[in-house]
Structures are given as C-alpha cells and as structure tokens.
Amino acid sequence: MNILVVDDNKAVQDMLCELIxxxxxxxxxxxxxxxxxxxVQQGNYHLFVIDHLMPLMNGLQLTKNIKNNPALAGAKVIFMTTQGMESIKGLAEFSLFDKAIxxxxxxxxxxxxxSELTATNYECDTLQVIG
Structure with missing residues (x-):
C-alpha cells in the first residue's frame, strides 16, 4: 500500500515513516x-497520515482537497492533532477523517x-510515545 505522511515535525515524520x-x-x-x-498529483496513494497544524496549508485544507478529488475517492485519512480530540470533533471537516488520533x-x-484501515494485522515490537 502507498502511504503519504504529512507532518512539519521531522522527528515525528521520520518515526512514522519508519514504523509504516x-x-x-x-x-x-x-x-x-x-x-x-x-x-498527490504525482503519486498513487491509498492512505494519508496528516498532521493538523502546519504552515502554508494545514491538515484540514489538505484533507478537503484530497476528499474532493474523485481519483482519491477510496483513499483513507488518519488525522493527527495536538489540540485534543474534543476540539476537533466539533469541526465541520471531522467526518472527512477515517480515524483521528x-x-x-x-x-x-x-x-x-x-491495521484497521489497511485490513491487515501487525505486531508492535516496541511500545513508546513519540511526539
């Protein structure tokens, strides 16, 4: 599966890329x-891991662009936020996310x-919190 990780924090980006x-x-x-x-215009992605707050174009704007693209109709979005789940559940765009973490x-x-979004089972060898 082709996955695009979008995050302005290089450490988080690298950790997620390695994990995926x-x-x-x-x-x-x-x-x-x-x-x-x-x-997105050059690749064929099936899943996007998108950070909420980023410069130039934030995660909400990017998610709307992805979901409005007919070629990406089946693509899934994992939305990541530092703002807390309660703050994003009230967003009009919340229904565009397949999962929010x-x-x-x-x-x-x-x-x-x-595992849930790719319909495969994985094992996690290490338990850690990265951020």
Missing part, C-alpha cells in the same frame, strides 16, 4: 499540505489504526 515501512508499506513524506498536494503518537495505537 516496517509493516511492509511504501511510504513517502511531505513537510506541509502544499508539499503534499504536489506529491492525538499527538504525541502512541505507536501501539497507531499500529492498531493502521
């Missing part, structure tokens, strides 16, 4: 929503969400 690729997926990364849109990222939770 260790599960057998192809993974690319983008530093913000604008960078991601360029990659809090940051810092709990790797066990992330693996469970990834």
């Amino acid at each position: 690729s260790s599960q057998g997926h192809n993974v690319d990364k983008a530093i913000n929503g604008l960078d991601a849109l360029g990659k 809090d940051k810092p990222i709990d790797t066990e939770q992330f693996i469970a969400v990834l």
Whole structure:
C-alpha cells in the first residue's frame, strides 16, 4: 500500500515513516499540505497520515482537497492533532477523517489504526510515545 505522511515535525515524520515501512508499506513524506498536494498529483496513494497544524496549508485544507478529488475517492485519512480530540470533533471537516488520533503518537495505537484501515494485522515490537 502507498502511504503519504504529512507532518512539519521531522522527528515525528521520520518515526512514522519508519514504523509504516516496517509493516511492509511504501511510504513517502511531505513537510506541509502544499508539499503534499504536489506529491498527490504525482503519486498513487491509498492512505494519508496528516498532521493538523502546519504552515502554508494545514491538515484540514489538505484533507478537503484530497476528499474532493474523485481519483482519491477510496483513499483513507488518519488525522493527527495536538489540540485534543474534543476540539476537533466539533469541526465541520471531522467526518472527512477515517480515524483521528492525538499527538504525541502512541505507536501501539497507531499500529492498531493502521491495521484497521489497511485490513491487515501487525505486531508492535516496541511500545513508546513519540511526539
């Protein structure tokens, strides 16, 4: 499966890319929503892992662009936020997310969400919180 990780925090981005690729997926990364849109036009992605707050184009704007693209109708979105789940549940865009998770990222939770959205079972060798 082709997955795009979009986060302006390089440490989080690198950790997620390593975690996803260790599960057998192809993974690319983008530093913000604008960078991601360029990659979306060039790639064939099945799942997006998108950070909420980023410069140039935030995660909400990027998610709307992805979900409005007919070529990406089946693509899934994991939305990550540092703002807390309660604050994003009230957003009009909340229904566009297939899953939403809090940051810092709990790797066990992330693996469970990834497994659910890709319909595969993974094992997490390490339990840690990254953020």
